[in-house]
Amino acid sequence: MSFQNYLTAELEKLGQAENWPEFDTARAAVEPPRDAAHGDMATNAAMVLAGQVKQNPRALGEKITEILKNHPDVTAAEVAGPGFVNFRLKPEIWQSCLKTVLESGTAYGDSDIGRGRHVNVEYVSANPTGPLTAGHARGAVVGDALAALMQKAGYEVIREYYINDAGAQVEKLARSVYLRYREALGEEIGEIPEGHYPGEYLKEVGEALKNRDCTMWTEAEEKDWLPVCKEIALEMMMEEIRRDLQDIGIKHDVFTSEQAIIDAGAVDEAFSILEGRDLIYTGVLEPPKGGQRPDDWEERPQTLFRATEFGDDVDRPLKKSDGSWTYFANDIAYHWDKYKRTQGALINILGADHGGYVKRLSAAVTALTEGKASVECKLCQMVHMFDNGEPVRMSKRAGTFVTLRDIIDKVGGDVLRFIMLTRKNDQTLEFDFAKVVEQSKENPVFYVQYAHARCCSVLRNAVEMFPDADLSDAALAEANLSLLETEEDLALIRLMAGWPRFVRSAAEAAEPHRIAFYLQELAAAFHAFWTKGRGETQLRFLLEDNRPLSMARLALVRSVALVTASGLAVMGVQPVEEMHA
RNA sequence: GCGCCCGUAGCUCAGCUGGAUAGAGCGUUGGCCUCCGAAGCCAAAGGUCGCAGGUUCAAAUCCUGCCGGGCGCACCA
Numbered sequence: 001m002s003f004q005n006y007l008t009a010e011l012e013k014l015g016q017a018e019n020w021p022e023f024d025t026a027r028a029a030v031e032p033p034r035d036a037a038h039g040d041m042a043t044n045a046a047m048v049l050a051g052q053v054k055q056n057p058r059a060l061g062e063k064i065t066e067i068l069k070n071h072p073d074v075t076a077a078e079v080a081g082p083g084f085v086n087f088r089l090k091p092e093i094w095q096s097c098l099k100t101v102l103e104s105g106t107a108y109g110d111s112d113i114g115r116g117r118h119v120n121v122e123y124v125s126a127n128p129t130g131p132l133t134a135g136h137a138r139g140a141v142v143g144d145a146l147a148a149l150m151q152k153a154g155y156e157v158i159r160e161y162y163i164n165d166a167g168a169q170v171e172k173l174a175r176s177v178y179l180r181y182r183e184a185l186g187e188e189i190g191e192i193p194e195g196h197y198p199g200e201y202l203k204e205v206g207e208a209l210k211n212r213d214c215t216m217w218t219e220a221e222e223k224d225w226l227p228v229c230k231e232i233a234l235e236m237m238m239e240e241i242r243r244d245l246q247d248i249g250i251k252h253d254v255f256t257s258e259q260a261i262i263d264a265g266a267v268d269e270a271f272s273i274l275e276g277r278d279l280i281y282t283g284v285l286e287p288p289k290g291g292q293r294p295d296d297w298e299e300r301p302q303t304l305f306r307a308t309e310f311g312d313d314v315d316r317p318l319k320k321s322d323g324s325w326t327y328f329a330n331d332i333a334y335h336w337d338k339y340k341r342t343q344g345a346l347i348n349i350l351g352a353d354h355g356g357y358v359k360r361l362s363a364a365v366t367a368l369t370e371g372k373a374s375v376e377c378k379l380c381q382m383v384h385m386f387d388n389g390e391p392v393r394m395s396k397r398a399g400t401f402v403t404l405r406d407i408i409d410k411v412g413g414d415v416l417r418f419i420m421l422t423r424k425n426d427q428t429l430e431f432d433f434a435k436v437v438e439q440s441k442e443n444p445v446f447y448v449q450y451a452h453a454r455c456c457s458v459l460r461n462a463v464e465m466f467p468d469a470d471l472s473d474a475a476l477a478e479a480n481l482s483l484l485e486t487e488e489d490l491a492l493i494r495l496m497a498g499w500p501r502f503v504r505s506a507a508e509a510a511e512p513h514r515i516a517f518y519l520q521e522l523a524a525a526f527h528a529f530w531t532k533g534r535g536e537t538q539l540r541f542l543l544e545d546n547r548p549l550s551m552a553r554l555a556l557v558r559s560v561a562l563v564t565a566s567g568l569a570v571m572g573v574q575p576v577e578e579m580h581a
Numbered sequence: 582g583c584g585c586c587c588g589u590a591g592c593u594c595a596g597c598u599g600g601a602u603a604g605a606g607c608g609u610u611g612g613c614c615u616c617c618g619a620a621g622c623c624a625a626a627g628g629u630c631g632c633a634g635g636u637u638c639a640a641a642u643c644c645u646g647c648c649g650g651g652c653g654c655a656c657c658a
Contacts, residue, residue: 027599035601044600047638057638081601082638127658169658258658288654289582302655313584313654320656327658355585356653379586382652423594426586428651430593439620442606446620454618461617498597505597517595520605531622534614542617557617579620 003030003041003071010067011045015053023052032498036491039076039086040094043068046083057083094490095481097497101559102477106566109503114155118344121147124245124252125162128237129173130199132244132404134383135351138429140404141420141572142380143349144250145512148570153507158342161252162334165234166259167327173197173237174229178217180206181229185215205236244404248413249572256337258330266333267325270368271318273336279306279367285314305332310363332364339365339373346375347510352426355379378510381428383420388434411437414573418445421516421571439579444520448564449576451523454530455561456577458541462554465542469551476558479551488529488539492556495525496563503570512570519567526560 008025015023028045046061053060061079068077068087077087101108123143126136147157164170176196183189184206192198209217209232217225238255245251261267274280283304287297304315305328318329338346346365350358358377365375385392385402394401407416415436422444423429441447462471469475484493499518506514533540541553565575 029600031597033601034597034603038601042601044639047600051638084601086601129658164658167658285655294655297655300656317655322656324656326656331658352586352652354653354658357658359584379652381586427594428587441621443620444606447606450618450620454621458617465617502597509598511597514595514597517605518597520595524605527621528623530617531613531619534616534619534622537616540617579618 003043003068006071007043007045007064007067010070011049011064014063014067020053023049025049032494033084033086036494038080038084040089040494042084042086044084046079046085050083061085091485091490092482094493094497095484097493098481098484098555098559099477101496101562102473102555105473105562106569108562109500109566110152110154111500111504111507112154113504113507114150114153116154116156118158118342119150119155119347120158120160120338120342120344121150121347121349122160122162122338123147123349124241124250125164126241127164127169128234128241129169129197130237131201132241134385134402134404134407134431135380137248137404137407137416138380138383138420139349139351140245140248140250141417142378142425142512145417145421145515145571146347146349146378146510148572149503149507149512149515150510152503152570155507156344158254159252160254160256160338163234163238163255163257164327165257166262166330170230170234171226173202173233174226175222176202177205177209177229177233178222178225181209182206182218184210185218201240202233205233208232208236244408247408248404248416256334258334261334261337262325262330266337267329270333270336271329273368274305274332277367279309280304280318281306281315283315285317305360305364305367307360307363310366312359312363316360316363328360328364331361332368335361335365335375336368339369344373346373348375348377349425350377350379352379352381376510378425380425381423383429383431386430386432386435388432392433407431407433415445417572418448418516421513424511424513444516445573446579447527448519448523448568450579451526452561452564452568452575453577453579454526455557455564458557459554459561462542462550465544466547466550469547471554473558473562476551476555479555480548481552481555483549483552484556486539488532489553489556492525492529492560495522496559499563499566515567515570519564522560522564522567 007030008028011025025045025048028043028048030041030043033039033042043064046057046064049055050057050060058079061083064085065077065079068074068085073089073093075088075090077085080086121143124132124136124140126132132140144159147159151157172195176192179189179192179196180202183203209229217228271280281304282301284299284301285304287294300321302317303319305318307316308314316328318326320326335346358379361377362375365373385394392402410433419431419436420429436443436445439446459471462469484490502514502518506512529539537543541557542550561575568575
């Protein structure tokens, strides 16, 4: 029985015995205290209940102390501060945690809080009009790590990519490709005109079209070559995007095409549902006040969705002036489709520049599903690129920007992934090409990997020292773990014992970056232990003349490696076993 | 003008969904290599948690209003 349940049950009894008024223990928690010096576990129950049952918190704390002391695993308990009850557990409780780690491997920390429920994580979803950039990289990593985290927490996860292959942007793309096609045929095209994508990356698309169709389209009209250019451009761009993603270990389960959603009539369907609920009307929007008023603003009636009824600031247009659907209308249909397919929660990972979009989207989802579902949008703030402290100049208009491919080539996927998770998603992130490959403690990637490598190194040395010993995880799990009784041993064990709790709360908060911070903390504790062993022989992992303790310490070291690997797996980073200069 | 996000040590950032004396890295100062990897560790100094109210046993955390910075603001995606 958990301490939480034990305590609530005992408090119920006490309440009856002492004739307390009605009380609620929901906010009474049993948790490890923030400061380990306070003990192994602590509860705020006395403070939560004091007001409800009209008793002095410290006096109530004394009674709770007695209750806890009766628990077989508790060795000591005391009231502290304003009414906390701190208590200590038998060392065996902690030591046995290592056995669990060794038996579970990297599955340690898995939980079932998701209870198999479905969650759809949509991420990247970059326009297929160019290569993925540094900004996309962040969303890609955050989304993928979140998906892995939810999986570890017991959710059934669908990883999805929405391809914006309809609308004006892809037509612009197609026209740009047509220019490159004519260029490939030897024509002098000069400067790429306004309203086209200037990037060099389209040259190879034009080239490919030339190689396939020769001069077939040179004399054709736009209505004939446009679909051709569009198709080949989309195909090649998506291929490149998939390849980039694959090279950082990202593979989506589902790619959904915006055009396919439209073609399937899903937009009409969603529209008529909303219309049936009287959520569509024709009206005139006010222009935005203040400095940002567009100069080409024309006041005219539009087909609007009553987003304001669901918390948005204004009602939102569903049709453009030419009568076609807006992006938003398509997106409503897409989310309706996604909801029907997913049968569960929807999470979108978006760039910060889409911040103004989330209210209308959740309004639409709430409206369509009649409140049965909602979409949670996580916004990733911008990534600022540096090289050794110098900002890397980027200009979208000139077509010069740092691509995901650049980063992979320069620092590799593991570094990229780790660094992208070293900030909370709504915090801007600095990415410095020079710093992220530095081999020192200020680089968290290195610091954590180094800890893992050191663990592996100890295990390699153990083979030398005890050639006849069975050092498999199963064997180490049977070591005499009660020998791990120093404060240093227990500190490390406590940290690892908290891993499952940590994973759960990170999953509940949908914050994968926390994993990176946990791993740094674990690495720090391990490095500290290591260094202490240099001075105090008894704190070394391997003691030639003390085989039982060595085996127990190996169980500890191996556990550190496994927990680290377990965390890195969520982040999608490969643990390294050796690092040499 | 409106909406969303951010404001915590000199700098870059955590802070486990309201808990005890607010933490880490860099930088500064001073220590630790006959011994498992010193690419590491230990210690010291450094804070009105942007400001002002409010909620309660308890606020960096929740609410309101300001101040400062970022992003966005019909028919783009």
